[in-house]
Amino acid sequence: MLMIIWLLGWPCMMMGAWLIYIMLKKVVIPHNKFVFENSNEHGVVALPNWEEAVKFQKSEAKKEILELVIGFPGAIMLAIGVMMIAYPTCSYLFG
Numbered sequence: 001m002l003m004i005i006w007l008l009g010w011p012c013m014m015m016g017a018w019l020i021y022i023m024l025k026k027v028v029i030p031h032n033k034f035v036f037e038n039s040n041e042h043g044v045v046a047l048p049n050w051e052e053a054v055k056f057q058k059s060e061a062k063k064e065i066l067e068l069v070i071g072f073p074g075a076i077m078l079a080i081g082v083m084m085i086a087y088p089t090c091s092y093l094f095g
Helices: 002-037 050-094
Strands: none
Touching (some): 002 050
């Protein structure tokens, strides 16, 4: 039974890591790049007009929702996968 848990833990862990990687690559890094490029010397995002500010707020809300929808399940799957691998391994090594 522990071998089955251990074998199921690997795909679960890989899927969680893949979801987190996709979220970072497609959502977080482009948003942080935009914030860095449009920040002034004090670290405040300085946009030229109101339309750009509204567009930035919408993109920030979209980023937060995508982090919740993609990142949270990815982190849960990664943690469960790590536990599914660690428990049988520790039971075998120290058991």
